[in-house]
Amino acid sequence: MTARRRTILVVDDTPDSIMVLCALLKEAYDTKVAVSGEVALRVLGAAPVDLVLLDVMMPGLDGYEVCRRIRAMPATAALPVVFLTARDTPEDAALALAAGGDGHLAKPVDPARLHAMLGRLLAP
Template structure:
């Protein structure tokens, strides 16, 4: 019997970003998709995942608020959340960490950096 594949929730309001991320993840992970912060929180209440890739700039709830809500819920408080953003300054990275993020990656996402970040979050060698 094989080990269960880890699952990742991809949260982004841009279809192209979702398509690229899911393509990068499909070999090693099961993916779920949400196109808004509100939808992400509904997905997380319905079924657990092992990690969230979370866009920062979305209409409605932005990624920072979604992460704060993930951290506030006992069932998801320890869930790794990696922010994805077109904004890549030290201030943006600090804001992501202050909101409870486990990491911060710039868009467009570099596949090697993404896989290294996932390995770090899961505690395995890249």
């Protein structure tokens, strides 16, 4: 019996970032895409995913608020959330953790770090 492929929700308002992330993930994961925080919350309400890759800086709801809302919903409270951002200071990492994130990766994303973090967070 083969293991079920995990599904990752990629949330980013930049088409190039979405394209790069989906290309990095396609061999090991199924992906869903949301182009805003509002769309991400609707996707999460409609179908389960195993992890969220969440951009911080987006119009409307920023990534921190999206993560707080994910944590507030019983169905998604334990869902792993990894922040992706061009802002890579210790303060930014602290904000991500304070909002409920499980990890913080700088853009451009290092593929090895991304896959290592996903493997840790999605371990059986």
